[in-house]
Amino acid sequence: MLEATDITVTFGRHRVLDRAAVTVSPGEVVGLAGPSGCGKSTLARVLALLLRPSGGRVVLDGQPVHRWRHRAPRRTAVGLIFQQPRLAVDPRFTLLDVITEPLRANRRPLTRAHELAEELGLTPELHSRRPHEVSDGQLQRACVARALALEPRYLICDEMTTMLDASTQAHLVARIEAYRERTGAGVLAVSHDIELLERWSGGNVRELAPTLPIKEAAPATGERSSA
Amino acid sequence: MKLRVEGLSVRFRLPGAVVHAVTDARFELREGHCLALVGESGCGKSVMAHALLGLLPANATVTGHAWLDSLDLVAAGERTLAREVRGRRIGLVPQSPAAHLTPVRTARAQLAEALRELGRPETPDELARRAGLRPGDLDRYPHQLSGGMAQRVANALALAGDPPLILADEPTTGLDRPLVEATMAELRRLCDEGRAVLLITHDLRAAEQIADDVAVMYASRIVELTEARTFFTAPRHPYAAGLLDALPTRAFTPVPGQPPELTRLPGGCAFQPRCPRATALCDEQPVLNGVACHHA
Ligand SMILES: Nc1ncnc2c1ncn2[C@@H]1O[C@H](COP(=O)(O)OP(=O)(O)OP(=O)(O)O)[C@@H](O)[C@H]1O
Ligand SMILES: Nc1ncnc2c1ncn2[C@@H]1O[C@H](COP(=O)(O)OP(=O)(O)OP(=O)(O)O)[C@@H](O)[C@H]1O
Ligand code: SF4
Ligand SMILES: [Mg+2]
Numbered sequence: 001m002l003e004a005t006d007i008t009v010t011f012g013r014h015r016v017l018d019r020a021a022v023t024v025s026p027g028e029v030v031g032l033a034g035p036s037g038c039g040k041s042t043l044a045r046v047l048a049l050l051l052r053p054s055g056g057r058v059v060l061d062g063q064p065v066h067r068w069r070h071r072a073p074r075r076t077a078v079g080l081i082f083q084q085p086r087l088a089v090d091p092r093f094t095l096l097d098v099i100t101e102p103l104r105a106n107r108r109p110l111t112r113a114h115e116l117a118e119e120l121g122l123t124p125e126l127h128s129r130r131p132h133e134v135s136d137g138q139l140q141r142a143c144v145a146r147a148l149a150l151e152p153r154y155l156i157c158d159e160m161t162t163m164l165d166a167s168t169q170a171h172l173v174a175r176i177e178a179y180r181e182r183t184g185a186g187v188l189a190v191s192h193d194i195e196l197l198e199r200w201s202g203g204n205v206r207e208l209a210p211t212l213p214i215k216e217a218a219p220a221t222g223e224r225s226s227a
Numbered sequence: 228m229k230l231r232v233e234g235l236s237v238r239f240r241l242p243g244a245v246v247h248a249v250t251d252a253r254f255e256l257r258e259g260h261c262l263a264l265v266g267e268s269g270c271g272k273s274v275m276a277h278a279l280l281g282l283l284p285a286n287a288t289v290t291g292h293a294w295l296d297s298l299d300l301v302a303a304g305e306r307t308l309a310r311e312v313r314g315r316r317i318g319l320v321p322q323s324p325a326a327h328l329t330p331v332r333t334a335r336a337q338l339a340e341a342l343r344e345l346g347r348p349e350t351p352d353e354l355a356r357r358a359g360l361r362p363g364d365l366d367r368y369p370h371q372l373s374g375g376m377a378q379r380v381a382n383a384l385a386l387a388g389d390p391p392l393i394l395a396d397e398p399t400t401g402l403d404r405p406l407v408e409a410t411m412a413e414l415r416r417l418c419d420e421g422r423a424v425l426l427i428t429h430d431l432r433a434a435e436q437i438a439d440d441v442a443v444m445y446a447s448r449i450v451e452l453t454e455a456r457t458f459f460t461a462p463r464h465p466y467a468a469g470l471l472d473a474l475p476t477r478a479f480t481p482v483p484g485q486p487p488e489l490t491r492l493p494g495g496c497a498f499q500p501r502c503p504r505a506t507a508l509c510d511e512q513p514v515l516n517g518v519a520c521h522h523a
C-alpha cells in the first residue's frame with residue numbers, strides 16, 4: 001500500500017497542503033480531483049518521493065519513507081507521469097532515449113523500450129526525433145512509456161491525458177489498465193475531468209480540498225479567503 | 228476581419244524523411260465566429276497554428292496562402308509578422324504554456340511587459356482577472372505556478388493586445404470545470420464582440436459550448452468541416468465518429484489501430500487501414516466537400 005497521511009507542504013509563505021491524505025492499494029485505481037491550484041501535483045510529487053513534505057508521513061508497502069530524492073530501489077517503486085511533458089524531458093534526448101534512460105540507469109535490457117514505444121502508439125519514425133520535433137501528445141506518450149519502463153508498483157498519472165484527444169486518451173488509459181491487470185500495480189489518477197476519473201476508477205474518486213491560506217501568511221494584496 | 232486559408236501545406240525535412248504535417252488546408256474564419264479544430268494527437272493542429280504566425284523552425288516549408296484580410300501570412304516577412312501581426316492582429320495561446328513563460332520573471336512582470344510593448348492601457352491585474360487569476364497569483368515565478376495557473380497566465384498574455392483573431396491551442400489544459408466554463412465564456416464573449424477564435428482543443432464539451440463550426444483533422448488533412456451541431460449529433464466522417472465514441476461519457480474505446488506515419492502516408496485515404504467502411508474506392512484520395520470520404 002502507498003499511504004500518505006497528514007501531509008503538509010509549505011513553500012515560503014504559502015501553505016500548499018494542510019494535512020492532506022491519500023491511500024492507494026495494490027491493484028486499485030484511485031481518482032484524485034480538486035480545483036486548479038489546490039495542491040494535486042504537489043501531493044503527487046510527495047507520493048512519488050520527489051518532494052519532502054514539511055510534515056506528515058509516507059508509508060510504502062509498510063516501510064515508512066525517511067529519505068527523499070534518493071536512487072533505487074525505493075524510487076523505482078513509484079512511477080510518476082508529469083502533468084507537463086515539455087518540462088519533464090531533457091530536450092537533447094530522442095524519444096527513444098527518454099524511454100531507455102531509466103532502463104540504462106538500472107541496468108535493465110533496453111529492448112523493452114521498443115515494445116513500450118509500440119504499445120503506446122509511437123511509430124518507428126518518431127523514435128529518433130527530439131522533443132521539439134514531435135507534438136505534445138507524442139511527447140507525453142514517450143513519458144508514459146518511460147514511467148512504465150521499470151514496472152513500478154504504484155503509478156501516479158498527473159493529468160496524463162490533459163491535452164490529448166479523446167481517442168488517444170482512451171488508448172493510454174487502456175494501456176495503463178492492461179499494465180495494472182498484469183502486474184497488480186496501484187494507480188493514482190489525478191485529473192480535473194471528473195467524467196474520466198469516474199469511468200476509469202469505477203467511481204473511486206477522492207476530492208482534494210483547497211488549503212485555505214493562513215491568515216498571517218497571506219500577502220497584503222488581499223489573497224485571503226474566509227473560512 | 229477575415230482569415231481565408233487556401234491550400235496551406237507544411238512539410239518538415241528530416242534526415243531521410245519528409246513529414247507531411249499539414250496538407251492542403253482550406254477554411255474561412257470570420258469575425259464573430261469560433262471554429263474548433265479537433266483531431267488525433269500528432270495530426271498537425273499546432274503546426275497549422277504556428278504556420279499562420281510564421282513560428283515554424285527552419286526545417287519547415289510552408290506553401291499555399293493564408294489571407295488575413297489583404298495580408299498573406301505565408302508570404303509576409305518576419306518583420307511584418309513580428310511588428311504587426313503577432314500579439315496585435317493575432318493572439319496565440321501556445322500549447323504547453325509553462326514551457327513558453329520566461330523562468331526568471333514573475334507572471335506580473337511578463338504581463339506588464341506585454342501590455343507595455345503593445346501600448347495597452349490595462350494593468351496586469353485587470354488582464355489576469357479576465358483569465359481567472361487572482362492578483363496574488365501574479366507574484367509567482369513560472370516554476371511556482373500550478374499547471375492550470377500557467378495556462379491562465381498564457382491565456383491572459385494572448386489577450387493582452389486585444390487582437391481581432393485568437394488562436395487558442397488547448398487553452399483549458401489543467402483547468403477545473405468552472406474555470407473551463409469561464410474561459411469558454413470569455414472566448415465566446417470576444418467572438419460576440421466581433422473577434423474571431425480558432426479553438427484547438429481535445430475538450431469536446433468545451434468546443435460544443437462555444438464553437439459555431441468544427442474542423443476535424445486526420446493525418447495532416449481536414450477531413451470534415453461542418454456546423455458544430457452536425458458534428459456533435461451526426462458526424463459523417465468515420466474518424467469523426469470514432470473520435471466522439473472515445474469519450475469517457477460514451478464508449479471510451481480508442482479508434483483501433485496505430486496512428487498514421489506522416490512520413491509514409493498512403494496514396495489514398497489515410498484513414499483506410501483503420502476504417503470499418505473502407506473499400507477499393509478508398510485507394511483514391513477523397514476530396515473535401517463538407518466531408519472527405521467516399522462512403523460518408
Ligand atoms: N515551488 C513552489 N513555490 C511556491 N509555490 C508553489 C510551488 N509549487 C507550487 N506552488 C503553489 O502551490 C499551489 C499548488 O500547486 P499544485 O501544482 O500542486 O496545484 P494543482 O492542484 O496540481 O493545480 P493544477 O490543477 O492547476 O495543476 C499553487 O498555489 C502553486 O502556486
Ligand atoms: N520540427 C519538426 N520536425 C519534424 N516533424 C515535426 C516537427 N514539429 C512537429 N512535427 C510533426 O508534425 C506533426 C504534427 O504535429 P502537431 O504538433 O501539429 O500535432 P498536434 O495535432 O498539435 O498534436 P497534439 O494533439 O499531440 O498536440 C506530428 O506528427 C509531429 O511529429
Ligand atoms: S474514404 Fe474510405 S477509408 Fe477513408 S474514411 Fe471514407 S470510407 Fe473510410
Ligand atoms: Mg497540477
Ligand SMILES: [Mg+2]
Pocket residue numbers: 135136137272273274322
Ligand atoms: Mg498540438
